[in-house]
Amino acid sequence: MKVIKFGGSSLASAEQLTKVLNIVKSDATRKFVVVSAPGKRDDSDTKVTDALIAYYKAYKNGDDVSENQNWIIARYQSICDELGIPGTVMANIAADIKALASLPIADNAFLYDTFLAAGENNNAKLIAEYFSENGIKAKYIHPQDAGIIVTPEPGNAQLLQSSYEKINYLNDLEETLVIPGFFGVTEKGQICTFSRGGSDITGSIVAAGVHADLYENFTDVDGIFAAHPGIVDNPASIAELTYKEMRELAYAGFSVLHDEALLPAYRASVPLVIKNTNNPSHPGTKIVAKRAMTGNPVVGIAGDGDFVSLNISKYLMNREIGFGRKVLQILENLGIRFEHMPTGIDDMSVIMRNRYLTKQIEKSVIQNLTESLAPDELYFEKNLSILMIVGEDMNEHIGVTARAAKALANAGINIEMLSQGSSEVSVMFIVKSNQEKSAIKALYQEFF
Template sequence: MKVIKFGGSSLASAEQLTKVLNIVKTDDRRKFVVVSAPGKRHGKDTKVTDALIAYYEAYTSGKDVHENQEWIIARYQSICDELGIPGVVMASISEDIHSLATLPITDNQFLYDTFLAAGENNNAKLIAEYFSENGIKARYVHPKEAGIIVTPEPGNARLLPSSYKKIETLTHYDETLVIPGFFGITEDNQICTFSRGGSDITGSIIAAGVHAELYENFTDVDGIFSAHPGIISNPSSITELTYKEMRELAYAGFSVLHDEALLPAYRANIPLVIKNTNNPDHPGTRIIANRTTAGSPVVGIAGDGNFTSLNISKYLMNREVGFGRKVLQILEDFNIRFEHMPTGIDDMSIIIRNRYLTEETEQHITQKATDVLHPDTLHFEKDLSIIMIVGEDMNEHIGVTARAANALAAAGINIEMLSQGSSEVSVMFIVKTNQETAAIKALYAEFF
């Protein structure tokens, strides 16, 4: 059996759904279909998820929501009309969209998640009906019925390990199951979403739960490239990646696959392939536990901006027992997670994503850190980007980091910080954001 997931661009219109139908029909092993909400039909279009966010904001601020409701319903209706899907499914979708505006607002921490999940949930209903009308014996399965029981963490749900026993029972169904991605159900029966883009996570969870032979993730590109095609013209395509390599690349800006989606499939040792809905015959990029062919020292280069560094200096810091723990405790007190922590004997830098910081939070951290740590200097450095060169075979080649550093120096790019983990899967360079694009181009020219 195979699990197949389709992203929003693959489900944006009747034309795209026709391609999806043909893809599922070509392989009767594709028994589990995980779907996103309809994406953009063209550059100026609105994703259904974004429309649901606007609907939520109007509802919670007491504004009239009629226009929001009608736009979302009309979006599904247009797909049904073009595909000739019977009106019974639209009645269910319309009722569901309208019912969102009857939910309690106060003391309802799951309200936002419930609004957002409606995009995937209603699309799954529509697609199951479309399949059934066109020769595929299909069944819509709500995440509760599928057994996707999650922690009560709005916007950041995690699957409860006990869920896998229930998910495994999905193999007993005779039909092709259409399952909405992006959300699960808490033990208290509340809708709770994974982080944004979490339909990839649902697909991976289902693949692990049913012990699939393959998890196919269909999107709008021919697999994964060695660098962002918006920066590098015609970059090399990657035919095979390891899970560790993909994790590093996804973390550092490769948005083709949600980085959290790798874990369930990785633990269950299930191969994953990234394929193109618009070019399904292309082999795509296969992601596996262990490489079957020898790789280059660097298989991919990724960059991501919007980072800030908290820089702390204190003479004889290395002799002070518990100094690092105190720093991390301060961040924990403000519910802030860190990404990286390059250190020296008297210096420490904590790399944090900008979205976790506000001007007020920075002031509070500075004050508390000053009171607790008594540093010589402490300041925030903004406008930083992370550049990763990634490759599991890097440890078998001497001088990879030197080549990268020389390439950056030749391009006039200053390395603010450098870090390499013990696994030697990647080397991370931190540069100023205004040099991110130039850094990626210089490294690509060096290694490709």
């Protein structure tokens, strides 16, 4: 029994939905279908989610929203017209889109989430109707009815652990169930979205809740490659990855699958496969708890930019009890999370994402640390990128880090910092952002 999820590009048009129908029809074990909102039909098009954001802004600002409403409704209508879907479902969709403009604005922390979730929610209604009209006994299920009950954290909902028991009842339903991704419902009935890439999270939650044999995540690529194909020409495809390896690669810039989406499937021991809606016969990339050794210590190379390093130096730092705790406490008080923390006896660097910083926050960090710790040196270093070489087989091979460092040196790339965790699943290098692509190419040439 399989849970299958389709991304926005797979659901962008009538042509794509025809492919989706054939994929679901071709395998009777594909009982649970999780869907995103319609994506772009071409580069000049607008995603439905982006149109809903514009609609939300217009409504909140008190502007005329009729143009926003009409565009979104027309987008769904065009799909229905091309597929010959009866008008009853379209009337429901149009009413739902218009009803958003009657929601209370004041003291409504969930307003934005409710607008955004309408993309997935209405697409699920449309797709369930399309399936039913074309030989699949299908049923639309709202996340509240599916048991996807979440914490009241707008834009960052977390599934309540008790929800898995509720979700399991879906196995008792006979129909092929079409479930909108990206959001859940709080215990008080508020719509609350997951973080970015949230439809992947919904698919993983449903797969874990119904104890699926496989979670198939359909997108627009033939699986996962050993490096970004926009940087490396024709990179090798990866047949199989472990959850740990995928988590490291997703963190460091592999955007095929949201890293949070791995957790529910991982904990439930549900294998996951990335497949291509446009090439469904391709085996894709399977993500499993354990895999056979490949012989190559590195399975993938990833890079991500826009990092900042907070560098702190103080003579005899290592003798001060609680020094690190004080640094992290100040960052926590300012709402900043850290990513990595390489240290020496008199030096500490705290790596964080630049998006958490403003000039005012930077000033507060410097001021608070100076007052609390009296460091000898304290400054921010910007325009940094993180590179990861990833592979669970690395702990069986000597000299992997040396090979990587030599490859970077031969390419004229300076390593600002490096770090390796105790699990030996990955080695992290920090370089200047303007050298990120050259570094990825050098590392790929060395290991592949």
